[in-house]
Amino acid sequence: MTTNELLPLAVLASSLLPGLVIFTLPESWIAVRTTLNLFGAVAKLGLVFLLLAGVHAGGSYGVRFEVLPGLDLALKADALGMLFITLSAILWLFTTLYAIGYLEGAPHRSRFFGFFSLCVTATMGIAMAANLFTFFVFYELLTLSTFPLVVHRGTDKAMKGGTIYLAYTLIGGTALLTGIVWLHHLIGHTEFAHGGIASALGGEYAGQLKIIFLLLIAGVGVKAALVPLHGWLPQAMVAPAPVSALLHAVAVVKAGAFGIVRIVYEVYGVEFAQSLNLLLPLAIIAAVTIVWGSFRALFQDDLKKRLAFSTVSQVSYIALGVALFGPIGTIGGLVHLVHQGIMKITLFFCAGNYAETLGIHKVSEMDGAGRRMPLTTLAFSIGALGMMGAPLTAGAVSKAWLMDGATAAGMDWAIWVLWTSSLLNAAYFLPILWRAWFRPVPAAWPEEHIPQRGLRETAWLLLLPPLLTAAMTLATALFADAAITPLAWARLIAAREYVGLETP
Amino acid sequence: MSDPAFQPLVWLILLPLGWSTLAFALGPGRGAWTAIAGLATQLWLAFMLAVKVGAGGTAHAGPDSPMGTAVTHQVGGWGAPLGIDLAVDGLSAAMLLLTQSVALPLAVYARSYFKTGDPAGVWFWPLMGFLIAGLNALFVSADLFNIYVTLELVGLAAVALVAAGGGAQQVAAALRYLFATLVGSGAYLLGVALLYGTYGTVSIATLMPLVSADAPRLVWIAGGLMVAGLMLKTALFPFHFWLPPAHGGAPAPVSALLSALVVKASFYLILRLWLGPLQALLPAFAWLLAALGAAAIFWGSWQAIHAVKLKRLIAYSTVAQLGYLFLIFPLLTHPAALKAGVMQIFAHGLAKAGMFAAAGVMIKATGQDTVAGLAGTVERLPVTLFAFGLAGMTLMGLPPSSGFLAKWQIIEAALAQGHWIIAVVALAGGLLAAVYVFRVLRQAFLLAPEGAMAGGVAAVPRALEWSAFALAAASVVLGLRGVELMQLLGAGA
Numbered sequence: 003m004t005t006n007e008l009l010p011l012a013v014l015a016s017s018l019l020p021g022l023v024i025f026t027l028p029e030s031w032i033a034v035r036t037t038l039n040l041f042g043a044v045a046k047l048g049l050v051f052l053l054l055a056g057v058h059a060g061g062s063y064g065v066r067f068e069v070l071p072g073l074d075l076a077l078k079a080d081a082l083g084m085l086f087i088t089l090s091a092i093l094w095l096f097t098t099l100y101a102i103g104y105l106e107g108a109p110h111r112s113r114f115f116g117f118f119s120l121c122v123t124a125t126m127g128i129a130m131a132a133n134l135f136t137f138f139v140f141y142e143l144l145t146l147s148t149f150p151l152v153v154h155r156g157t158d159k160a161m162k163g164g165t166i167y168l169a170y171t172l173i174g175g176t177a178l179l180t181g182i183v184w185l186h187h188l189i190g191h192t193e194f195a196h197g198g199i200a201s202a203l204g205g206e207y208a209g210q211l212k213i214i215f216l217l218l219i220a221g222v223g224v225k226a227a228l229v230p231l232h233g234w235l236p237q238a239m240v241a242p243a244p245v246s247a248l249l250h251a252v253a254v255v256k257a258g259a260f261g262i263v264r265i266v267y268e269v270y271g272v273e274f275a276q277s278l279n280l281l282l283p284l285a286i287i288a289a290v291t292i293v294w295g296s297f298r299a300l301f302q303d304d305l306k307k308r309l310a311f312s313t314v315s316q317v318s319y320i321a322l323g324v325a326l327f328g329p330i331g332t333i334g335g336l337v338h339l340v341h342q343g344i345m346k347i348t349l350f351f352c353a354g355n356y357a358e359t360l361g362i363h364k365v366s367e368m369d370g371a372g373r374r375m376p377l378t379t380l381a382f383s384i385g386a387l388g389m390m391g392a393p394l395t396a397g398a399v400s401k402a403w404l405m406d407g408a409t410a411a412g413m414d415w416a417i418w419v420l421w422t423s424s425l426l427n428a429a430y431f432l433p434i435l436w437r438a439w440f441r442p443v444p445a446a447w448p449e450e451h452i453p454q455r456g457l458r459e460t461a462w463l464l465l466l467p468p469l470l471t472a473a474m475t476l477a478t479a480l481f482a483d484a485a486i487t488p489l490a491w492a493r494l495i496a497a498r499e500y501v502g503l504e505t506p
Numbered sequence: 507m508s509d510p511a512f513q514p515l516v517w518l519i520l521l522p523l524g525w526s527t528l529a530f531a532l533g534p535g536r537g538a539w540t541a542i543a544g545l546a547t548q549l550w551l552a553f554m555l556a557v558k559v560g561a562g563g564t565a566h567a568g569p570d571s572p573m574g575t576a577v578t579h580q581v582g583g584w585g586a587p588l589g590i591d592l593a594v595d596g597l598s599a600a601m602l603l604l605t606q607s608v609a610l611p612l613a614v615y616a617r618s619y620f621k622t623g624d625p626a627g628v629w630f631w632p633l634m635g636f637l638i639a640g641l642n643a644l645f646v647s648a649d650l651f652n653i654y655v656t657l658e659l660v661g662l663a664a665v666a667l668v669a670a671g672g673g674a675q676q677v678a679a680a681l682r683y684l685f686a687t688l689v690g691s692g693a694y695l696l697g698v699a700l701l702y703g704t705y706g707t708v709s710i711a712t713l714m715p716l717v718s719a720d721a722p723r724l725v726w727i728a729g730g731l732m733v734a735g736l737m738l739k740t741a742l743f744p745f746h747f748w749l750p751p752a753h754g755g756a757p758a759p760v761s762a763l764l765s766a767l768v769v770k771a772s773f774y775l776i777l778r779l780w781l782g783p784l785q786a787l788l789p790a791f792a793w794l795l796a797a798l799g800a801a802a803i804f805w806g807s808w809q810a811i812h813a814v815k816l817k818r819l820i821a822y823s824t825v826a827q828l829g830y831l832f833l834i835f836p837l838l839t840h841p842a843a844l845k846a847g848v849m850q851i852f853a854h855g856l857a858k859a860g861m862f863a864a865a866g867v868m869i870k871a872t873g874q875d876t877v878a879g880l881a882g883t884v885e886r887l888p889v890t891l892f893a894f895g896l897a898g899m900t901l902m903g904l905p906p907s908s909g910f911l912a913k914w915q916i917i918e919a920a921l922a923q924g925h926w927i928i929a930v931v932a933l934a935g936g937l938l939a940a941v942y943v944f945r946v947l948r949q950a951f952l953l954a955p956e957g958a959m960a961g962g963v964a965a966v967p968r969a970l971e972w973s974a975f976a977l978a979a980a981s982v983v984l985g986l987r988g989v990e991l992m993q994l995l996g997a998g999a
Contacts, residue, residue: 025888025892067986067987068989069911069985069986069987069988069989070845070911070914070915070988070989070992071989071992071993073914075906075986109885110885113884113888138905139905139906139910142904142905143905143906145904146895146899146904149944149947150951153948153951156882156884156951156952156953157953158952161948161951161952164948164951165944165948168940168944172902172937172940173937175904176933176936176937179913179914179917179933180917180929180933183914183917183918183921183929184921186918187918187921187922
C-alpha cells in the first residue's frame with residue numbers, strides 16, 4: 003500500500019483504534035484514557051494537516067475495498083471532503099478537552115469516550131466517502147454511535163429524546179438507502195465526481211431522477227434538520243453538553259448538510275440539477291427552515307433548546323448557498339459549513355459552562371452571569387454576534403457571500419430571507435447578552451457547582467475551548483483573505499466544481 | 507477423487523458422530539472439550555473444502571449440469587443408483603462453513619453455560635453432535651431419500667435438545683415441535699415416494715433433466731408436498747406456531763443452535779429443489795412463498811415488538827427474519843437474488859446465534875427473563891450488550907453488517923426486475939426490526955431502579971460474554987468483506 007492509500011485509513015484509525023481500546027478500559031484508569039483520547043485527537047490533527055497539504059498541492063489520496071462484487075467501500079480525500087475533515091478534526095480536539103473537564107467524576111466515561119471516538123470516525127468516513135454507498139455506511143454508523151451518547155444519562159427523558167432521534171434518523175436512512183440503491187441500479191455505480199454522474203442518463207430518466215433526488219435529500223435532510231424533518235434536534239438536547247456541541251456543530255447536522263452538498267454537486271451536478279428544476283425547491287425549503295428555526299428560537303426559555311432551534315436555522319444557510327446556482331453562493335454555503343461549526347460549538351461550550359458552574363439552564367436565569375463568568379460570557383457574546391452576522395465575525399463573511407450569491411443567481415428574495423433571519427437572530431440573542439451583562443447578579447445561583455477562585459471562573463478545561471473557538475470566530479473573519487482560511491479553501495472547491503465557469 | 511485419505515466431506519459427518527458417541531460414553535454432562543476440539547477440526551475442514559470448491563468449481567462445471575458439483579464422493583465406492591452419493595457445490599460448501607462457524611463458538615458458550623449437574627445440560631453434547639452430523643450430512647447429500655434421513659436425524663436431535671430442559675413448558679413445546687417436524691418430514695417423504703414412483707430415481711442429478719413443466723399431476727403434487735413439508739419445518743408464516751415456544755423456551759445455547767442453523771437446513775432444501783430437480787415446477791409458487799414471507803416479516807416483527815419475555819422476542823424475530831429468505835423466490839432469475847438469500851442466511855445465522863447467546867447471559871446474570879428486567883444491564887454487562895447491539899445491527903440491516911449487504915442485494919434484485927413491492931417490504935422490515943431491537947437496548951440503557959439490583963448481578967464467566975460477542979462481531983465483519991463468500995456461491999454452479 004502506498005502512502006496515498008494509507009493516509010486516509012490512518013485518519014480513520016486515529017480515532018477508531020483509541021475508541022475501541024477505551025471501551026475496554028476500566029472506569030478508574032483516568033490517566034490512560036485521557037492520554038489515549040488526546041493522543042488520538044492530536045495524531046488525527048497532524049494527519050489531517052499532512053493530507054491537507056497534499057490535497058492543496060493537487061495530490062490524490064484514496065483507497066478502495068471490494069465489499070461485494072461491483073460494490074466498493076471507497077475513501078478519497080478531495081478538496082470538499084477536506085473542508086469538513088479539517089473542521090471536524092480541530093473541533094474534535096477542543097471537544098475532547100472540554101469533555102474531559104466536563105465529565106470529571108461522572109460515571110461511564112469509558113463508554114462515553116468510546117462512542118465519542120466512534121462518532122468522529124464515522125464523521126471522517128462521511129467526509130472521505132468516495133461514493134454514495136460508502137457515504138451511507140458511515141452515515142448510519144454515525145446514527146448508531148450517537149444514540150448511546152444522546153441517552154448517556156439513562157433517564158426517562160434521555161430515553162425519550164433518544165427514541166425520537168432514532169425514529170427520525172432511521173426512517174430518513176431508509177429513504178436515503180432507497181434512493182441510493184435505485185441510483186445504483188440505474189447507473190451501475192454511485193461514485194462522486196465533479197460535475198455529477200446523473201447527467202449520463204438520458205432524458206427519459208428525468209422523472210425517476212427527480213424522485214431519487216427527493217429521496218436522497220429527504221434522507222440527508224433529516225440530519226441537516228430541514229423543516230419539517232427537524233423535530234429530533236431540540237429533543238436531542240437532553241444529551242450532555244459536549245455531545246450537543248459535537249452533534250450540533252460538527253457531526254450529525256453537518257453530515258446532513260455535507261450530504262446535500264455532495265448530492266447536488268457530485269451526484270447530480272449543479273448544472274444538471276438546475277436543468278431538472280431541482281434547485282429552486284431546495285432553496286425554498288432552506289429558506290423556510292431558516293425563518294422557521296429562528297422564529298421558534300424566540301420562544302425557547304431553555305438555553306440549549308434556543309441554541310438548537312438556532313442550529314436548525316443556521317445549518318440551512320448551507321443548503322441555501324448550495325441551491326443558489328452559481329459559484330458565489332456555493333462559496334457562501336461552504337464557508338458557512340465551517341463558520342457555523344466554530345460559532346455554534348462556542349455557544350454550546352458556554353451553555354455547558356453555565357450549567358456546570360452555576361446550574362443555569364434557562365435564559366431567564368442568566369441575569370448577571372456576565373459578571374460572575376466574564377470570559378465565558380465574552381466567548382458567548384462573540385459566538386452570538388457571529389450568528390447575527392455582526393461585522394468582524396465569521397458570520398458576516400458567510401452572510402456577505404451568500405447575499406452576493408443570491409444577487410448573482412437572480413434570487414433577490416433570498417436576500418430578504420437572510421435579513422429576516424439576522425433580525426430574528428438578534429431578537430433571540432441580544433436579550434441573553436443584555437441579561438448576562440447588564441442585569442444585577444442574583445442573590446444565589448440555581449446550583450453553584452464550581453466556586454470562583456480569583457480569575458478562574460470555572461474549570462480551565464471548560465474555559466479554554468470556548469475561548470479558543472471564539473478567537474477563531476474572529477480570526478476567520480479578520481484574516482478571511484489570507485491564503486489558508488476556510489474562505490480560501492471554499493473558493494478552491496468552487497473553482498473545481500464549476501468546471502469551465504468563471505469563479506471569483 | 508484426487509486424495510482418498512483427505513475427504514473433508516466424509517470427515518465432516520464422521521467427526522461429529524464420533525465426538526457425540528464419545529460424549530455419550532463419558533457420561534452425563536461430559537465431553538465438552540472433545541466437542542470443542544472436534545468442532546475446531548470441522549471448521550478447518552469446512553474451510554479447506556470451501557477453498558477447494560471455490561478454486562476448482564468453475565473448471566469442473568459442465569454446460570449440461572447447471573448445478574454440477576465440484577467435489578463428490580461415493581460412499582464405500584458404490585455410486586448411484588445403488589450407493590450413497592455425496593456432493594458439494596458452492597452453496598453446500600457455504601452452508602457447511604456457516605454450520606461449523608456457528609457451532610464452534612456456541613460449544614465454547616455451552617461449556618460455560620451448563621454447569622456440572624445442570625439437568626438441562628446432561629445430554630447436550632451427544633445431542634449436539636448428532637444434530638451437527640445430521641446438518642452436515644444434509645448439506646452434502648445428493649439424493650432426495652438420503653436427505654429425508656438426515657432431515658429426520660436433525661429434527662429428532664433438535665426436539666430432544668428442546669425437551670432436555672425438562673420443565674413442563676419445555677416438554678409441551680418439544681411435543682409441539684415434534685409434531686411439526688414429523689408432519690413436515692412425512693410430507694416430504696411422501697413427495698419423494700411419489701417422485702420415485704414416477705421416475706424410478708431419487709438422485710438429484712438424475713432427476714434434473716427428467717422433470718419438466720408438463721410433468722404428470724402426480725409430480726406436481728409431489729413437489730407441493732415436499733415444499734409444504736419443508737415450509738412447516740422452516741416455520742414460514744403461518745406454519746410458525748411451533749417456533750416461538752420451542753426456541754423461546756429452550757436453554758440459550760439450544761435456542762441459538764435451532765434459530766441459527768436448524769431452520770436454515772429446511773430452507774436450504776427448498777432452495778436446492780428450486781434450483782435443482784424441481785426447477786421447472788416450483789417457480790409457479792414463487793409469489794405465494796414471497797407473500798407468506800412478507801406476512802412473516804410483519805407478523806413476526808409485530809409479535810416481537812409486543813413480546814414480554816426477552817427470548818420470546820428473539821424467537822419472533824427469527825420468524826420475521828426467515829420471511830426475508832422467502833422474498834427472494836420471485837427474483838431468482840437474477841443472480842443477485844441467490845446471493846442475497848445466502849448472505850441473509852449467514853447474517854441471520856451468526857447474528858441470531860450471537861443474540862440468543864447474549865440474551866442467555868443477561869437472563870443468567872439478572873435472574874429475570876423479561877425485557878423490563880433489563881434496566882441497567884449496560885453497566886453490568888457491557889460486552890454482552892455490545893454483542894446484542896452488533897447482532898441487532900445485522901438484523902436491522904444497518905451498515906456495515908452482513909444483514910445490510912443482504913438487504914442491499916435483495917433491493918437491487920427487486921428493482922432490477924421491477925418488483926417494487928419486495929423492496930418496500932424489505933425496507934419496512936428493517937425499520938420494524940429497529941423497533942424491537944432498540945426496545946431491548948433502550949431498556950438496558952435505562953438507569954436501574956433503586957434497590958432492584960441491590961442483590962447485584964450474578965457474575966458470569968467471561969467465556970459466555972465473549973463467545974456471544976464473537977458471533978455478533980462476525981456477523982458485522984462479514985458485512986465488510988462479502989466478496990469471497992459471493993464468489994464461492996458461483997463456484998460449482
